[in-house]
Amino acid sequence: xxxxxxPSPLLxxxxxxxWLLLVGNVGPAALLMAALLGICMPLFAARLDRxxxxxxxxxxxxxxxxxxxxxxxxxxxxxxxxxxxxxxxIKPGFIWVPLDIRNIHGIAALTSIITLTPGTVSAxxxxxxxxxxxxxxxxxxxxxxxxxxKQRYEKPLMEIFP
Numbered sequence: 001x002x003x004x005x006x007p008s009p010l011l012x013x014x015x016x017x018x019w020l021l022l023v024g025n026v027g028p029a030a031l032l033m034a035a036l037l038g039i040c041m042p043l044f045a046a047r048l049d050r051x052x053x054x055x056x057x058x059x060x061x062x063x064x065x066x067x068x069x070x071x072x073x074x075x076x077x078x079x080x081x082x083x084x085x086x087x088x089x090i091k092p093g094f095i096w097v098p099l100d101i102r103n104i105h106g107i108a109a110l111t112s113i114i115t116l117t118p119g120t121v122s123a124x125x126x127x128x129x130x131x132x133x134x135x136x137x138x139x140x141x142x143x144x145x146x147x148x149x150k151q152r153y154e155k156p157l158m159e160i161f162p
Contacts, residue, residue: 006039006042008042008045011041011042011045012042013038015034015037015038016034016035016037016038017034019033019034019037020034054161055161056159056162059159060156060159061156063156064156064157067152067156068116068153071117071152072116072117078118078119079119090137090138091138091139091140092135092136092139093135093139093142094123094135095133095134095136095142095145095146096131096132096133097131097132097134097146097149098130098131099129099130099131100150100154101154101157101158101161102129103162104129106160106161107129109157109161110122110132110154110157111125111132113153114134114149118137119137119138120135120136121134121135122134134149
């Protein structure tokens, strides 16, 4: 009976605690609302179809962190130079990147990395998760951009998120 009412006691405490922190008050009304949210939200969350993260090998993670950090710095410089230069030096565009990675958490990490890198933004994931739409600040060769994303980010992420 208790397990049905409170499927995740830790989530119940977390939601209730965050509510109290958010309102900055521990009066009767705030406590009642915290209790209601703490009970109701985990009940709804338990009904969601969740895909749990599977973690594979983390040996590529340190190198990947360095690569992403380097790419962020390099892209900042490239974007700044293009903005300060002539407008004709900017060729924005959208490209569809075919995905080999299937793990939704790996795809989420890939979209985050792309969006963190200046000059690129993840715009849309196809419903079948086969393609990722990426907007690029400057695209001369779409195939080269796709190859770079797949080699520098997707391939290591496929080892981390099998």
